[in-house]
Amino acid sequence: xxxxxxxxxxxxxxxxxxxxxxxxxxxxxxxxxxxxxxxxxxxxxxxxxxxxxxxxxxxxxxxxxxxxxxxxxxxxxxxxxxxxxxxxxxxxxxxxxxxxxxxxxxxxxxxxxxxxxxxxxxxxxxxxxxxxxxxxxxxxxxxxxxxxxxxxxxxxxxxxxxxxxxxxxxxxxxxxxxxxxxxxxxxxxxxxxxxxxxxxxxxxxxxxxxxxxxxx
Amino acid sequence: xxxxxxxxxxxxxxxxxxxxxxxxxxxxxxxxxxxxxxxxxxxxxxxxxxxxxxxxxxxxxxxxxxxxxxxxxxxxxxxxxxxxxxxxxxxxxxxxxxxxxxxxxxxxxxxxxxxxxxxxxxxxxxxxxxxxxxxxxxxxxxxxxxxxxxxxxxxxxxxxxxxxxxxxxxxxxxxxxxxxxxxxxxxxxxxxxxxxxxxxxxxxxxxxxxxxxxxx
Amino acid sequence: xxxxxxxxxxxxxxxxxxxxxxxxxxxxxxxxxxxxxxxxxxxxxxxxxxxxxxxxxxxxxxxxxxxxxxxxxxxxxxxxxxxxxxxxxxxxxxxxxxxxxxxxxxxxxxxxxxxxxxxxxxxxxxxxxxxxxxxxxxxxxxxxxxxxxxxxxxxxxxxxxxxxxxxxxxxxxxxxxxxxxxxxxxxxxxxxxxxxxxxxxxxxxxxxxxxxxxxx
Amino acid sequence: xxxxxxxxxxxxxxxxxxxxxxxxxxxxxxxxxxxxxxxxxxxxxxxxxxxxxxxxxxxxxxxxxxxxxxxxxxxxxxxxxxxxxxxxxxxxxxxxxxxxxxxxxxxxxxxxxxxxxxxxxxxxxxxxxxxxxxxxxxxxxxxxxxxxxxxxxxxxxxxxxxxxxxxxxxxxxxxxxxxxxxxxxxxxxxxxxxxxxxxxxxxxxxxxxxxxxxxx
Numbered sequence: 131x132x133x134x135x136x137x138x139x140x141x142x143x144x145x146x147x148x149x150x151x152x153x154x155x156x157x158x159x160x161x162x163x164x165x166x167x168x169x170x171x172x173x174x175x176x177x178x179x180x181x182x183x184x185x186x187x188x189x190x191x192x193x194x195x196x197x198x199x200x201x202x203x204x205x206x207x208x209x210x211x212x213x214x215x216x217x218x219x220x221x222x223x224x225x226x227x228x229x230x231x232x233x234x235x236x237x238x239x240x241x242x243x244x245x246x247x248x249x250x251x252x253x254x255x256x257x258x259x260x261x262x263x264x265x266x267x268x269x270x271x272x273x274x275x276x277x278x279x280x281x282x283x284x285x286x287x288x289x290x291x292x293x294x295x296x297x298x299x300x301x302x303x304x305x306x307x308x309x310x311x312x313x314x315x316x317x318x319x320x321x322x323x324x325x326x327x328x329x330x331x332x333x334x335x336x337x338x339x340x341x342x343x344x345x346x
Numbered sequence: 347x348x349x350x351x352x353x354x355x356x357x358x359x360x361x362x363x364x365x366x367x368x369x370x371x372x373x374x375x376x377x378x379x380x381x382x383x384x385x386x387x388x389x390x391x392x393x394x395x396x397x398x399x400x401x402x403x404x405x406x407x408x409x410x411x412x413x414x415x416x417x418x419x420x421x422x423x424x425x426x427x428x429x430x431x432x433x434x435x436x437x438x439x440x441x442x443x444x445x446x447x448x449x450x451x452x453x454x455x456x457x458x459x460x461x462x463x464x465x466x467x468x469x470x471x472x473x474x475x476x477x478x479x480x481x482x483x484x485x486x487x488x489x490x491x492x493x494x495x496x497x498x499x500x501x502x503x504x505x506x507x508x509x510x511x512x513x514x515x516x517x518x519x520x521x522x523x524x525x526x527x528x529x530x531x532x533x534x535x536x537x538x539x540x541x542x543x544x545x546x547x548x549x550x551x552x553x554x555x556x557x558x559x560x561x562x
Numbered sequence: 563x564x565x566x567x568x569x570x571x572x573x574x575x576x577x578x579x580x581x582x583x584x585x586x587x588x589x590x591x592x593x594x595x596x597x598x599x600x601x602x603x604x605x606x607x608x609x610x611x612x613x614x615x616x617x618x619x620x621x622x623x624x625x626x627x628x629x630x631x632x633x634x635x636x637x638x639x640x641x642x643x644x645x646x647x648x649x650x651x652x653x654x655x656x657x658x659x660x661x662x663x664x665x666x667x668x669x670x671x672x673x674x675x676x677x678x679x680x681x682x683x684x685x686x687x688x689x690x691x692x693x694x695x696x697x698x699x700x701x702x703x704x705x706x707x708x709x710x711x712x713x714x715x716x717x718x719x720x721x722x723x724x725x726x727x728x729x730x731x732x733x734x735x736x737x738x739x740x741x742x743x744x745x746x747x748x749x750x751x752x753x754x755x756x757x758x759x760x761x762x763x764x765x766x767x768x769x770x771x772x773x774x775x776x777x778x
Numbered sequence: 779x780x781x782x783x784x785x786x787x788x789x790x791x792x793x794x795x796x797x798x799x800x801x802x803x804x805x806x807x808x809x810x811x812x813x814x815x816x817x818x819x820x821x822x823x824x825x826x827x828x829x830x831x832x833x834x835x836x837x838x839x840x841x842x843x844x845x846x847x848x849x850x851x852x853x854x855x856x857x858x859x860x861x862x863x864x865x866x867x868x869x870x871x872x873x874x875x876x877x878x879x880x881x882x883x884x885x886x887x888x889x890x891x892x893x894x895x896x897x898x899x900x901x902x903x904x905x906x907x908x909x910x911x912x913x914x915x916x917x918x919x920x921x922x923x924x925x926x927x928x929x930x931x932x933x934x935x936x937x938x939x940x941x942x943x944x945x946x947x948x949x950x951x952x953x954x955x956x957x958x959x960x961x962x963x964x965x966x967x968x969x970x971x972x973x974x975x976x977x978x979x980x981x982x983x984x985x986x987x988x989x990x991x992x993x994x
Contacts, residue, residue, distance in 0.1 A: 143794030362575030578791030
């Protein structure tokens with residue numbers, strides 16, 4: 131395994147664990163009295179906010195992994211700066227079960243719902259910032275990319291990438307208008323990023339060989 | 347590692363974590379008063395439903411992994427569609443500790459037992475649907491398979507595969523007749539799939555080389 | 563990665579997660595009133611059984627991994643039988659945080675302590691049985707080993723291996739005489755197996771090449 | 779994968795799980811009454827000690843991983859001694875969520891805060907001791923290193939390395955003077971080690987080839 135492969139394996143581990151720990155908040159309150167079938171259905175219906183937040187957070191972390199994975203697929207070398215920026219990104223990813231649990235607990239209560247979704251959106255801002263920093267670090271000189279990447283063109287994507295992420299701070303504000311709508315927008319954004327890959331610019335002669343990889 | 351290997355490593359991580367988190371529901375209620383040996387044995391006997399659901403879910407997830415792993419062993423390339431379908435499959439797998447905990451908590455109470463096993467069966471339907479979707483996506487053109495696979499023949503397996511999974515919706519209904527029997531049938535089905543591999547059709551000249559892999 | 567490598571990666575994941583989940587039982591009871599330094603030290607001293615069981619279980623699972631890993635280092639091919647036996651072994655390993663928590667909770671109470679350590683010893687019997695089964699399956703014909711292994715000689719080790727594991731059923735009985743002593747013996751046995759590797763017999767011409775591996 | 783790669787994969791798994799389990803202590807006390815937005819913000823502000831300990835522990839474990847990873851990048855062979863010393867190191871790493879939770883729970887109470895941070899610092903001493911032992915074992919003869927490493931020079935680093943770690947016992951003492959300051963110093967030390975790599979001495983002819991790796 132090359133250097134980049136080992137960092138990616140460690141990162142993949144953290145993504146996989148964070149995404150799987152989300153299930154711990156899918157639980158019926160143990161103090162609920164459940165005697166009949168009707169009680170059971172009611173107890174399950176009562177925690178609809180937990181299903182919503184599980185679904186949104188699972189897809190959000192899954193798409194974060196997809197994009198992290200796409201970028202690292204073009205990284206051939208790592209330096210200390212990249213390792214530290216990657217660690218900061220993982221710090222945010224590993225913490226996501228926390229705002230997810232807040233949404234799950236508070237989404238049914240008007241006031242706290244706003245706070246929970248605002249905090250969740252704040253974590254998305256933090257993720258966008260760390261991911262941008264990683265991209266800026268990589269495109270600064272481009273010497274960490276493998277030779278397929280057109281480093282010149284990659285540097286020119288920086289502003290466009292940054293522009294794409296200003297939507298997240300707006301969602302922090304929108305949380306105080308409608309928490310449920312904001313949560314839905316996070317889902318829509320995750321699906322958008324699922325199907326709209328990061329357009330990493332390749333050298334002309336690498337594009338032919340690389341069609342399969344680009345398709346990812 | 348090729349593209350398929352990296353997706354499989356991430357998926358393996360989620361399977362491994364989901365299967366290991368099942369142990370968290372194997373716990374004696376901390377409010378049980380345990381003073382003598384007899385109390386201790388009673389407390390352990392009291393949670394028999396937790397052992398049952400642990401056993402069934404562990405084997406079910408284990409066999410899901412086996413089959414996921416067998417299919418991906420023949421995948422040479424991945425595209426965005428496959429990644430997204432795989433993410434939906436993992437969303438179901440990672441959530442399985444939730445219905446397992448429901449079974450563990452409610453199996454001893456007649457009414458809620460039906461609900462718990464029906465929800466568990468519902469998750470098995472969801473898994474079957476996502477696994478089928480993944481198989482249909484792969485066999486649509488077969489261009490993601492490696493060259494050992496007979497793509498024509500693989501496409502012809504689709505209906506037979508789909509037929510095999512209609513048993514799971516039936517088990518949702520059966521949950522309301524006998525939850526314990528239904529749970530037992532999930533165990534039997536898992537064992538059946540453990541010993542009856544997915545019959546992925548190979549090209550004639552690949553079969554000789556590939557005997558070891560087929561045996562898996 | 564060859565077939566054996568992929569099975570080992572999944573198994574390594576389960577070993578790593580089970581061993582790390584042990585930390586969840588290292589916790590001060592949240593109902594303990596802690597106001598002064600003295601309260602804090604007392605609360606920490608109060609859970610000595612949790613430290614003991616953490617230490618024993620961590621080393622036990624760690625050594626189980628070491629031996630599992632050594633055996634799979636000589637496996638070149640896998641078949642369905644091996645996969646299913648390995649899954650049963652992992653079912654026991656993944657469940658070990660459960661008896662560890664029992665020991666942690668009950669070791670300070672004479673009667674329940676016996677039950678907890680007997681259950682813990684019972685899990686060690688189950689692990690020994692599944693590990694033996696895996697070894698018998700591998701040595702039955704030896705066709706799954708890579709070519710360094712002397713399959714004839716490996717088959718002759720079976721009885722000696724089996725003899726080594728009769729100590730675990732004895733520890734189940736001893737739990738009712740002295741739980742703490744029995745726990746100590748599990749630690750001693752783990753350390754014994756840490757330094758006394760499985761003697762997998764190699765072909766004469768493989769031994770020279772393989773010195774490094776044998777040293778493991 | 780060579781022998782060292784497999785040990786590293788298992789170790790990486792434990793590092794990744796331990797670092798991700800830290801999120802479990804980021805939780806609002808379920809008994810807090812949260813009705814309005816103000817309650818929600820207050821509840822989030824109330825657990826500032828949990829954010830602090832999450833941040834410090836995440837970076838500490840992350841940097842531990844970085845250094846573990848750097849050292850194993852130069853290890854070509856493993857023996858039983860190395861495996862057992864590595865297992866002891868992992869025992870400490872996997873336990874770190876425990877002192878982290880203590881800090882999180884007790885940092886706001888003057889007396890218990892001292893105890894919590896002292897215990898946390900004690901775990902850092904234990905980590906330093908096991909990491910030193912591993913380094914001494916490796917540099918004893920140097921026969922486990924790959925051929926890039928200058929084994930002679932590596933052995934001469936031992937005292938300097940050991941000198942670097944006497945700072946941790948001092949922090950145990952300092953915990954009783956100012957727990958918050960001590961926690962801050964752990965953060966500073968982690969950042970120091972993030973940017974000051976372990977200076978593993980290389981053979982003169984390996985340095986040219988190895989510039990990229992050294993840069994890590």
